[in-house]
Amino acid sequence: xxxxxxxxxxxxxxxxxxxxxxxxxxxxxxxxxxxxxxxxxxxxxxxxxxxxxxxxxxxxxxxxxxxxxxxxxxxxxxxxxxxxxxxxxxxxxxxxxxxxxxxxxxxxxxxxxxxxxxxxxxxxxxxxxxxxxxxxxxxxxxxxxxxxxxxxxxxxxxxxxxxxx
Amino acid sequence: xxxxxxxxxxxxxxxxxxxxxxxxxxxxxxxxxxxxxxxxxxxxxxxxxxxxxxxxxxxxxxxxxxxxxxxxxxxxxxxxxxxxxxxxxxxxxxxxxxxxxxxxxxxxxxxxxxxxxxxxxxxxxxxxxxxxxxxxxxxxxxxxxxxxxxxxxxxxxxxxxxxxxxxxxxxxxxxxxxxxxxxxxxxxxxxxxxxxxxxxxxxxxxxxxxxxxxxxxxxxxxxxxxxxxxxxxxxxxxxxxxxxxxxxxxxxxxxxxxxxxxxxxxxxxxxxxxxxxxxxxxxxxxxxxxxxxxxxxxxxxxxxxxxxxxxxxxxxxxxxxxxxxxxxxxxxxxxxxxxxxxxxxxxxxxxxxxxxxxxxxxxxxxxxxxxxxxxxxxxxxxxxxxxxxxxxxxxxxxxxxxxxxxxxxxxxxx
Numbered sequence: 001x002x003x004x005x006x007x008x009x010x011x012x013x014x015x016x017x018x019x020x021x022x023x024x025x026x027x028x029x030x031x032x033x034x035x036x037x038x039x040x041x042x043x044x045x046x047x048x049x050x051x052x053x054x055x056x057x058x059x060x061x062x063x064x065x066x067x068x069x070x071x072x073x074x075x076x077x078x079x080x081x082x083x084x085x086x087x088x089x090x091x092x093x094x095x096x097x098x099x100x101x102x103x104x105x106x107x108x109x110x111x112x113x114x115x116x117x118x119x120x121x122x123x124x125x126x127x128x129x130x131x132x133x134x135x136x137x138x139x140x141x142x143x144x145x146x147x148x149x150x151x152x153x154x155x156x157x158x159x160x161x162x163x164x165x
Numbered sequence: 166x167x168x169x170x171x172x173x174x175x176x177x178x179x180x181x182x183x184x185x186x187x188x189x190x191x192x193x194x195x196x197x198x199x200x201x202x203x204x205x206x207x208x209x210x211x212x213x214x215x216x217x218x219x220x221x222x223x224x225x226x227x228x229x230x231x232x233x234x235x236x237x238x239x240x241x242x243x244x245x246x247x248x249x250x251x252x253x254x255x256x257x258x259x260x261x262x263x264x265x266x267x268x269x270x271x272x273x274x275x276x277x278x279x280x281x282x283x284x285x286x287x288x289x290x291x292x293x294x295x296x297x298x299x300x301x302x303x304x305x306x307x308x309x310x311x312x313x314x315x316x317x318x319x320x321x322x323x324x325x326x327x328x329x330x331x332x333x334x335x336x337x338x339x340x341x342x343x344x345x346x347x348x349x350x351x352x353x354x355x356x357x358x359x360x361x362x363x364x365x366x367x368x369x370x371x372x373x374x375x376x377x378x379x380x381x382x383x384x385x386x387x388x389x390x391x392x393x394x395x396x397x398x399x400x401x402x403x404x405x406x407x408x409x410x411x412x413x414x415x416x417x418x419x420x421x422x423x424x425x426x427x428x429x430x431x432x433x434x435x436x437x438x439x440x441x442x443x444x445x446x447x448x449x450x451x452x453x454x455x456x457x458x459x460x461x462x463x464x465x466x467x468x469x470x471x472x473x474x475x476x477x478x479x480x481x482x483x484x485x486x487x488x489x490x491x492x493x494x495x496x497x498x499x500x501x502x503x504x505x506x507x508x509x510x511x512x513x514x515x516x517x518x519x520x521x522x523x524x525x526x527x528x529x530x531x532x533x534x535x536x537x538x539x540x541x542x543x544x545x546x547x548x549x550x551x552x553x554x555x556x557x558x559x560x561x562x563x564x565x566x567x568x569x570x571x572x573x574x575x576x577x578x579x
Contacts, residue, residue, distance in 0.1 A: 066517035
């Protein structure tokens with residue numbers, strides 16, 4: 001039986017209490033995407049500033065919601081800051097894999113092949129994955145998976161917008 | 166004492182179980198209520214003994230099934246003191262009843278230059294149907310504001326009602342527990358030439374309801390919040406209104422005659438009940454009405470006032486300024502719906518996290534916007550936790566809630 005310790009890991013509560021990259025970026029040059037969880041009212045706003053080389057030079061997170069949605073957004077921002085759009089997409093796929101979400105379930109482009117990249121992400125970005133893996137316990141609380149993935153889906157929207165503009 | 170039997174939990178099978186190794190503490194009756202054995206048995210008995218389609222069969226069990234359906238309708242009519250049984254239209258739930266009202270009466274009577282008045286404390290079921298219809302018909306939707314202490318702000322009521330054709334208003338807020346003064350509102354509406362629709366979803370299960378004393382023209386409510394099954398709700402309206410309203414859904418049951426050229430509708434209430442109705446659910450609702458009448462609605466209400474007073478006192482004493490309970494502070498002015506935010510004033514614990522922690526302690530509460538987003542915008546909170554009480558709750562349930570809340574303060578460190 002899953003316990004609350006599986007969900008509320010210390011690193012999650014740390015990100016919740018001290019969210020990273022909290023704030024706004026000026027648009028343009030940054031792009032802005034907004035995500036809602038209509039069931040519970042969680043709201044995430046993702047600002048990303050992508051440079052000419054396709055690198056996420058800066059990221060900022062706004063919105064409000066439960067500890068899981070806000071901590072996941074904070075961890076997401078720390079993980080993808082300074083990464084290329086392609087790398088960020090690998091993170092999205094890897095994170096959905098971590099949440100046991102496969103192609104088609106919540107949209108995005110998380111194919112099985114990309115989900116297999118989880119290990120690569122771990123190898124190359126050990127520190128960040130350590131944080132992200134703390135969210136693994138969320139899988140045992142199915143109603144909270146949407147909270148954990150909200151920021152990642154919103155990031156996917158922001159990436160698409162950045163590429164389009 | 167309230168007059169509710171102290172062993173009432175024995176009537177509710179679902180309450181006798183453990184979740185996460187803890188006894189189930191059910192505090193989400195504003196969402197849906199639990200069902201007494203009498204309701205479950207009535208529905209089983211129906212299926213085991215007289216199941217047949219109604220209003221058609223000429224054989225014995227079909228006659229009995231029809232009697233069971235119409236008998237349940239009569240029980241509901243008496244329960245709300247309807248002047249006539251044929252004023253009770255059975256629907257899927259309160260939401261469908263409100264949509265029936267909007268799509269039938271509203272579509273026939275509302276157009277550009279007209280107005281419908283609702284309030285900021287409405288459930289989405291009394292907002293969205295009017296938004297949808299207003300987009301088609303071009304009438305205006307007006308809002309009675311809500312004060313900081315959770316009451317309707319009636320200072321501009323007459324202005325809002327001026328030229329309005331309908332006031333559609335909740336009798337009890339599902340977020341704040343606020344009881345609205347329907348007779349006073351109805352008087353004001355009628356004085357301005359408007360009809361009055363009452364959303365009784367939260368009120369009818371908890372307070373003796375008399376549509377005539379209310380001065381209502383329409384009343385909607387649902388069975389599953391009043392110890393009955395899901396899938397059955399009610400639209401009550403004065404017979405002359407129902408008679409003049411066009412049908413809602415078309416099909417079997419609702420016709421007098423059908424030809425290649427057209428159709429004629431049958432009498433009320435069946436005119437609004439196309440297709441095979443929810444017979445077993447109606448029987449279950451009838452049994453729920455019997456059970457509530459057996460308890461006595463005055464006892465149900467007194468129990469709720471006493472338990473709400475205990476809950477307000479206990480939570481305030483134990484948690485001080487780390488808890489804010491929304492809505493009226495006087496138990497007699499409210500129902501047993503306790504929406505709250507919890508945590509240090511500058512760092513409240515999010516309601517979803519509270520609900521999660523409470524669940525681990527076996528305590529069921531709802532977290533979120535409670536299908537009342539305009540109200541939460543007015544309250545300037547994105548979400549609340551909500552404990553909602555009913556006849557089977559007692560002081561031990563409130564104590565369990567308080568104990569579980571304390572555990573969440575350990576996790577979120579304050």
